[in-house]
């Protein structure tokens with residue numbers, strides 16, 4: 001079968017790889033219908049050392065179940081299912097607590113051992129716990145928005161929950177990539193009163209305003225902090241969604257949170273050290289991490305199905321599997337916010 005393999009920075013190819021197949025009795029075999037390229041796929045695209053073997057890519061996908069192992073009970077052949085960016089058994093203590101990204105028997109797609117979503121088919125471990133059956137057909141117009149539930153919309157929602165967004169609260173979203181834009185949607189959905197987006201790209205800003213951003217701050221560093229304070233009577237915001245992961249963006253996030261506020265961080269940290277600036281004396285809560293997308297599909301699904309949120313609008317590039325290397329390039333060059341792959 002054909003699948004996306006990354007061999008080093010800037011080197012993504014579509015290769016022939018061994019066909020996905022059932023191995024464990026708890027596996028399902030999925031034929032992928034839709035996949036996405038994630039902002040986090042760009043981290044290795046920017047910096048992965050050369051590798052002979054390469055690394056299979058893709059962790060946001062929807063597909064049709066083609067076969068199931070003998071111990072799979074809930075998922076059936078023919079089901080159209082969404083696969084969250086982590087796989088999980090659905091039964092361990094962390095899964096029961098709704099933290100499937102820490103599943104004792106789970107893990108993450110791709111790499112050197114597992115299939116990735118940017119390929120024709122995927123062996124899905126722990127199929128009953130991992131997969132979520134969608135109540136629509138594969139050609140449904142909502143498919144782009146449903147696909148975001150596997151990662152970016154769930155991650156934006158996680159940032160908002162971690163930042164304790166609630167009715168009437170002041171919120172800032174640091175970074176207007178696909179996750180940040182979904183963070184704006186999530187903040188609005190949870191009733192935020194003011195939503196300030198920190199970003200400088202015109203395409204993202206336009207979409208953020210449609211999603212509910214009330215103010216835009218395009219300055220950076222100390223100037224951005226000063227501007228957010230101007231917009232919040234000098235106080236700072238109650239909730240900050242950190243959707244980038246760089247040291248500078250985390251510093252900005254902590255600097256614009258007002259005392260007693262919370263920062264929900266979902267950008268994969270690219271720095272080892274957490275800045276101590278006002279976060280201690282301001283009693284600022286720092287929470288977040290990889291979103292348990294599996295737990296959020298169910299609560300977010302009705303809003304997608306009934307059109308109250310349209311996170312699929314973050315996709316502004318669509319291509320085929322063979323076009324995936326172009327999708328990476330477009331996202332890396334900031335010519336696209338997010339790429340959708342149709343099979």
Ligand SMILES: [Zn+2]
Nearest residue numbers: 089092095103
């Ligand atoms: Zn588990």
